Amino acid sequence: MPTNLDIDDYLLEEARIIDKHKTQKAAVTEALQEYIQRRKQSEITGVFGSIDYDEDFDYKQQRKKHGNI
Numbered sequence: 882m883p884t885n886l887d888i889d890d891y892l893l894e895e896a897r898i899i900d901k902h903k904t905q906k907a908a909v910t911e912a913l914q915e916y917i918q919r920r921k922q923s924e925i926t927g928v929f930g931s932i933d934y935d936e937d938f939d940y941k942q943q944r945k946k947h948g949n950i
Contacts, residue, residue: 893905893908896908896909896912923938
């Protein structure tokens with residue numbers, strides 16, 4: 882899908898050079914992928930501390946029961 886964006890030429894060229902992309906499109910695509918990944922990661926970190934777990938759980942014992950060790 883063709884899209885026209887008014888992106889700062891200096892920033893775009895800087896991003897292209899830093900990551901050695903051959904095209905501006907490749908630089909923008911990778912930047913968007915990293916942006917999305919970081920946002921998803923920040924959502925995941927919000928879950929830390931909110932999940933209850935059993936401190937006495939022995940994962941090694943559980944593996945032995947199911948033959949995974």
